[in-house]
Amino acid sequence: MSTIPSLGAVPRRRTVDADQVRRLVAEQFPQWAGLPVRPVARGGWDNFTFHLGDTMVARLPSAAEYALAVEKEQRWLPVLAPRLPLPIPVPLAEGKPGPDYPFAWSIYPWLEGEPASAERVADPVRFAVDLAGFLAALQCVDPTGAPPPGKHNWFRGGTLRTYDEQTRRALAKLDGHVDTGLARDIWKTALDARWDGVDRWFHGDVAEGNLLLGQGELTAVIDFGTCGAGDPACDMAVAWTLLTADGRQAFRERLSVDEATWARGRGWALWKTLVTCARTWGSADREAGEARRVLVEIGQ
Template identity: 75%
Template sequence: MSTLGPPSQRITVDADQVRRLVAEQFPRWADLPVRPVANGGWDNRTFHLGDAMTARLPSAAEYALAVDKEQRWLPVLAPLLPLPIPVPLAEGRPGADYPFAWSIHPWLAGEPARLERVADPVGFTADLAGFLAALRSIDTDGAPRPGKHNWFRGGTLRTFDDLVRRSLDGQDWAREVWQTALDAHWDGVESWFHGDVAEGNLLLADGELAAVIDFGTCGVGDPACDLAIAWTLLTGDGRRTFRERLAVDDAEWARGRGWALWKALGTYARTRGRDDREATEARRVLGEIRAEYLKS
């Protein structure tokens, strides 16, 4: 299996299986109701466990690599961050015909941060930049470097060069964006990154940023991967505020734009011919990247 390809085999998990896992391994919670979380993610199968917790079960062996990392590091990161993150409450082991390690987390309430739900885009941008700045400031000693556990987030964009070039489809501007990103120098100073700063992992309460979830792709390395949100969610004014608050130089901004392009091209290729929200969103993001690049 290619380290950059899709998981070799995804598995399904149902609520009855989760009930059996909980009853076998955490009998103190055995009487709590179990039900799937709406839009509970793709990398993990997520279930409500009562009203205050979730059971989060990786859907493939590659995603299970993140369980030990989250168990080890999220309790370290949480006290140093300005917003709640899902610190694990317990680690499960294989059982009930489920083959991987898994986790129980607190339920963090909120709705995904779609642009139309954000009450104050400037305030939201400032809060997000403040969170990422705090994350970047945390000591990296012993922390996980890019690898299979996070699909090489925080590493060089050249890892994805073949995949991106196969998706360019004659778009000269996109080829320029990508080459500029590849050529942009990183000074090698590592810092913590989230790895998947996306609307589904940013939770709103009353229109304001209230929590950041899903640290499965976190690690330390080049934090430019976290800048992709500037094109996938923020407005033009938001992008400027975001860049200023994080003090991002031209080279890091170019690499961040490359991460946004990689993500948008992958979605665009997967949804080509469709007319649903995901496909429309991929086209919109590509338009944002193109417009911002041509103005720069």
């Protein structure tokens, strides 16, 4: 999935193609050199993802900023996996930079499933409860030594004030198009909601493309590039971006989310939605329509 860079310039992405991946695999992992390589449909923004044979994927960061997550994923995903109720990607190998590719990269097992969407979810309440159960288990993993918020995850798990200036710019651009008064009130409430200071593991980008379904049910959670330990409120944003009203309530009850955490989670959802709305306003594409829909959900 795409993260929204909040500080500084937008990362300079490289182009990666299947031929490059074949060369990297052949040079570094000759045991897999004969396997076919082809791009994964909807392979994401932060990383280029390629099928490697039928059971593996090669995942290559698209920019230096995204490559910061490789070492973290290699170190921590094997620790997290046995403690979670659903499959997550566990690295099979770590690739090194090559002659025409400058970053570390990874090979993972291919996890079957289709990206979640409201239309594909069979039972919205059960999906919400299952997702909450996964996040509850993640939060219970011992955070000792876990990566704190930082450049490696765009400061997910840190204070929302990191995004205050960006949010205010989006609100100014949207003034006259949306209810910016309500949005400012929600944002202020989120900024004022205090965190208890207890570090907990979080995923950081709980979104459609990172939740896999099988027959309409949640079967796996992928893409832990923004994970870390800190304030887990960022993972609450999915309550407004994907869940139904009934699912949102079930999700909150299963996680026993207090008022302050819920308010911060709403703020996380608002920040990303406002930035997307400001960037896509006037467009008729799916991303723009989805952002406007989520903004309505946040305001209810």
